[in-house]
Amino acid sequence: MSGALINLSYLAASALFVFCLKGLSHPRTAVRGNLLGALGMLLAVAVTLLDRQIVSFEVIFAGILFGSAVGAAFAVKVPMTAMPQMVALFNGFGGGASVLVAGASFLETIAAGSPPPARFLVAVSLTALIGAVTFFGSLVAFGKLQGLITENAVVFRGQQAVNAAIGLVCVVLGGWLVTTPWEPASYLALAGVASVLGVLLVIPIGGADMPVVIALLNSYSGLAGAATGFVLDNNVLIIAGSLVGASGIILTRIMCIAMNRSLGNVLFGIGGTVGTGPVPGEEIYEGKVKSASPEEVAMLFDTARRASIVPGYGMAVSQAQHAVRDLANLLESRGVEVEFAIHPVAGRMPGHMNVLLAEANIPYDKLKEMDEANSGFAQTDIALVIGANDVVNPMARTDPDGPIAGMPILDVDKARTVVVVKRSLSPGFAGIPNPLFAAGNTLMLFGDGKKMILELITALKEF
Amino acid sequence: MSGALINLSYLAASALFVFCLKGLSHPRTAVRGNLLGALGMLLAVAVTLLDRQIVSFEVIFAGILFGSAVGAAFAVKVPMTAMPQMVALFNGFGGGASVLVAGASFLETIAAGSPPPARFLVAVSLTALIGAVTFFGSLVAFGKLQGLITENAVVFRGQQAVNAAIGLVCVVLGGWLVTTPWEPASYLALAGVASVLGVLLVIPIGGADMPVVIALLNSYSGLAGAATGFVLDNNVLIIAGSLVGASGIILTRIMCIAMNRSLGNVLFGIGGTVGTGPVPGEEIYEGKVKSASPEEVAMLFDTARRASIVPGYGMAVSQAQHAVRDLANLLESRGVEVEFAIHPVAGRMPGHMNVLLAEANIPYDKLKEMDEANSGFAQTDIALVIGANDVVNPMARTDPDGPIAGMPILDVDKARTVVVVKRSLSPGFAGIPNPLFAAGNTLMLFGDGKKMILELITALKEF
Amino acid sequence: MEGLIASLTIFVLAIFVGFEVITKVPPTLHTPLMSGSNAISGITLVGALLSAGHQHTLLTTILGFVAVVFATVNVVGGFLVTHRMLGMFQRKEDR
């Protein structure tokens, strides 16, 4: 009966996870949703612990304490701008956990001597494969985003072939594991090779594509969890795993669509070649770039009636969100109508800009999504682009075979005047020059995002 | 293994059912969705048949052939206007089937001698209860809508008490069945009493509230199916049953909200007293009602620029939808802008009017939902009300304690002129007089809906 | 017991799916939804078959037979009638 009780609690936990995700459908209910999710997790864990009065109880407990400490430390310390790599890291841990779990239960079962059922072995090898790929893939992604290893794509000839080969090896090893279950080595081998695969799959992908990779790995770790569930015949694992798997896949699709690139292309196509240093844009910029001082820009704002602020990855890098908030408030106090135009893939992960601006207390009804924003630029006096580049690059419309060809962009060039805040003319993640900077109605405000905004504010205050 | 194959097919069938309902989220995909659903059913049935090479195969086959014949006959014959009772009837059959199923498997198990597990018995009694209530409840609903028994609410003092008592008896009998499983009588008793309950629960409800009842019974039959699934430990039954249960409950809520009445109120409150014959409206109508001839109305239309047609239950009764279509086309050919204003509970089931107008080939972008329609009436020259009454009754706004108090209505009285087509001044389902008929800008066109529309058309053609 | 829990889990998940999917159905299609979901409820036919299958006694055979008939009426009738209704909306699409 206790068994039934436990399973009921697992069921309740699963339901809580669903409510968690349902809650995320609106900012108002999101916090509660997240708490429900945490509650579900707590329930599942607590029940499992109660379920097993066991020697290694202390071990487990130590593990949980230690893990919580580390996790909490990370979570509280990380700056909002470092979210992408944080998610990547956590995600990796998830994957790692499932490899170890599968490994442990595999070793146990064979230690117990009884020949494990084929289904168990299949699920074990799946878990090992997915889990290891997730773990190392995520670590590489983390390294790239954190700048521990080169942001650039590491590409070498025949890469695909090599990966394919390794993948094949994994399959073979999996077969070995299933057919000769008494051989622990098989598991180690599989996990090992899968780890290599995980690394090789991610290094060829440019840093800016990491969010896609992370989302994908996230869905993998979900599937790994589900696979574990099949191994242990545990429903909450299966359900939670599938939920995560679904969300990861959906987010991946959203990003790919917003960048107008196929997933394949991200994983081993152009995705590999972008970010490999700037393409010289001389012929485009040649003497056409007009640079301005904060004072001149301030003057422009003095006469403006409607301004729209277009944040990009650069705002995240320079942590300019609070400065931007102050600027917006100042402008509004001067009777300028201010709104924010958010491109779906501005920044480095979906909703990246929304989070930063939310951090700076900007009410989210001020944040316009792409289509709404684009319909407004024609009536906008000043479009202030802060550290955005690709998402405002007209080449997406004009150059049919560039890396961002066909990617829907924010048509800031329709505004009467465009002010672009960035440190140089160097390209964004797509590694291509941006004709916008040379456009007749564009003024460049060169410098660090935050610094420039602050100077702009002081300049404005001086009138 | 074959067992697994069968279960896989059941899983596939379940998935098909989900896709069926997903398909219904848009007219374009709806037909395909419905076919997928049928396919799923076919799969489930075929597999089940293959599963059991059994003596009574012929019996089953005969049953299926016979059933299909009957079902098909009904489905092809029934006029669109009789949808509500059709659904009720089918629904009843569904419920009946599950009672019989549960009964059969109960008898078998006890015949087999082995003491059945408690869970089985609980599920059996649940199925018996829900199934029987659904069966007889639906039949009564059918009878009322088809006019076989009085549309009116059959109410007697202490009704609730009686029902409660009977409900209690059912519970007791259920307990008996669970505790003394070797006693077939227990099942018969339970099913019998539940049947009585089914009848008593529905007769006190007025004919016009039947759609709510049907939706509710529909969800019951779904739950009965799910319960059967628990009995037979069969997933496709559980899944399909829950899907149906959910849909029924949601539809019920929608209707109640649209009528601004609580479910309880529908099931045993005012729901019982409405429709019990017209409330005399003399003082309201007294000499204020202006009746017009088709010719006069035709003249009005000749000068109109914008007309909106408000269909109601009367259009269904008089089968006027095709005539209405012709009228609309004629008016448009004369340059009158025509649109249809659809109240969510116009007619006798949700979407009733939409189906009828669709039958008459009226493109569905012409059908405006309540809010949109209401915002338009002020600019409407003529609101042509065809067999609608309660849904255009201003009392909903004015009289705070009438049966339809607070029910959102179509504000036709905001139109420059209102023309109401109905046979008399007799009230609609809510059984209350309608001040609209006595309003200054209202003309009554007394007569059968279809006849009047046709005369109106001829009159229009005569100029 | 295990089995019951599994069934329960499936039940809960199915309810979730049902609510999510059905809340997306527009008012226009509520009547077809009603008859369609009703047809699906005819899945009890499978139950009918399963239990009519064993046929220990004449009684259960008869019960089974009638159950099959009832359920089939519900299924076939339901899907056909829904198809008829939807066909009308369809024609609209084309014009």
Add this chain to the structure above:
Amino acid sequence: MEGLIASLTIFVLAIFVGFEVITKVPPTLHTPLMSGSNAISGITLVGALLSAGHQHTLLTTILGFVAVVFATVNVVGGFLVTHRMLGMFQRKEDR
């Protein structure tokens, strides 16, 4: 085998629920969604516990321990960070 089918059914249904629910999440909340769903994926912790539980050998105990640590980091970190992010949106609500 039965068990596997049940698991499979649950898997399929959960996928349906996932897709339905998650497609409703607005872009604004995509980052929290990412970290939140990530935290949920830490459910492998339960798996970790279940298998660390039996502890036949020292090796499995160690594996189990590390697994528990990893999974806990994922869970606690994930939910906390999500909470932080959402807190910001929340403040917006109030003003």
